[in-house]
Amino acid sequence: MFLPVFSIFTILISHTYYSSANSVFDFCVADFSHSGPGGYGCKDPTTVTVDNFVYSGLAIPNNNTTKVDNIIVDTNKLPGLNGMGVTMARAYFPVGTGDPVHTHRVSEAVVVNQGTLLIGFIDSNNTAYYKTLNAGEMMIIPHTFMHFIINVGSTPAIAYGAFGSEIPGKQSINNAFYGGNLPSDLVEKITLLDSPQVHNFKKRFGGTN
Numbered sequence: 001m002f003l004p005v006f007s008i009f010t011i012l013i014s015h016t017y018y019s020s021a022n023s024v025f026d027f028c029v030a031d032f033s034h035s036g037p038g039g040y041g042c043k044d045p046t047t048v049t050v051d052n053f054v055y056s057g058l059a060i061p062n063n064n065t066t067k068v069d070n071i072i073v074d075t076n077k078l079p080g081l082n083g084m085g086v087t088m089a090r091a092y093f094p095v096g097t098g099d100p101v102h103t104h105r106v107s108e109a110v111v112v113n114q115g116t117l118l119i120g121f122i123d124s125n126n127t128a129y130y131k132t133l134n135a136g137e138m139m140i141i142p143h144t145f146m147h148f149i150i151n152v153g154s155t156p157a158i159a160y161g162a163f164g165s166e167i168p169g170k171q172s173i174n175n176a177f178y179g180g181n182l183p184s185d186l187v188e189k190i191t192l193l194d195s196p197q198v199h200n201f202k203k204r205f206g207g208t209n
């Protein structure tokens, strides 16, 4: 009797601590010299300035317009994000390019800023939800599902994304299977592809073994 109650209480406390660092202090601007909620310790609040909450890099267009270019505004770029459970990103897609299928640990809201993007995700029933969106339209990608973005327009496209974590992570499916250290015979067994197919994919994505 005692143990379950205690466990629930512990879970509640740790959940509160984890999910809302801002309920025990207003903010926790990252002090990179030690760890704490959200990843880093808190800078002395008396030394915090407005610039700890501002990042101006998204005002600068990407220089290289020949390739997909992502800027991830995480705690390393914006120390005020520490413990706030948010990341911002900007992605630039030249004509005919895209971001192949990948996942994050958390949900992502994508807003098309310029151009025409086909955005989609696949749920746990393998149902694909995808749509072509234009500037000003947005889509929510539910947490953990495989998703993708493709520029299907005739001009370069830009999207902004907001993630529900200051460290959302990114796992690209092709790289996970064919870009890492899984031995080819294992890859064959878990993908049901044959040896030449696995060899081709490994060559393409840089996998060892």
Ligand SMILES: *[C@@H]1O[C@H](CO)[C@@H](O)[C@H](O)[C@H]1NC(C)=O
Pocket: 060, 061, 062, 063
């Ligand atoms: C583009 O180049 C300029 C000048 O070299 C640089 O200041 C700027 O940071 C670059 N932009 C990006 C997004 O890297």
Ligand SMILES: *[C@@H]1O[C@H](CO)[C@@H](O)[C@H](O)[C@H]1NC(C)=O
Pocket: 063, 064, 065, 066, 067
């Ligand atoms: C742009 O990126 C491409 C592909 O990575 C590279 O080949 C090219 O040299 C880059 N151009 C500039 C101006 O940096």
Ligand SMILES: *[C@@H]1O[C@H](CO)[C@@H](O)[C@H](O)[C@H]1NC(C)=O
Pocket: 125, 127
């Ligand atoms: C799951 O997908 C099948 C088709 O593959 C469909 O018939 C079924 O309605 C789907 N179930 C749900 C809950 O979406």
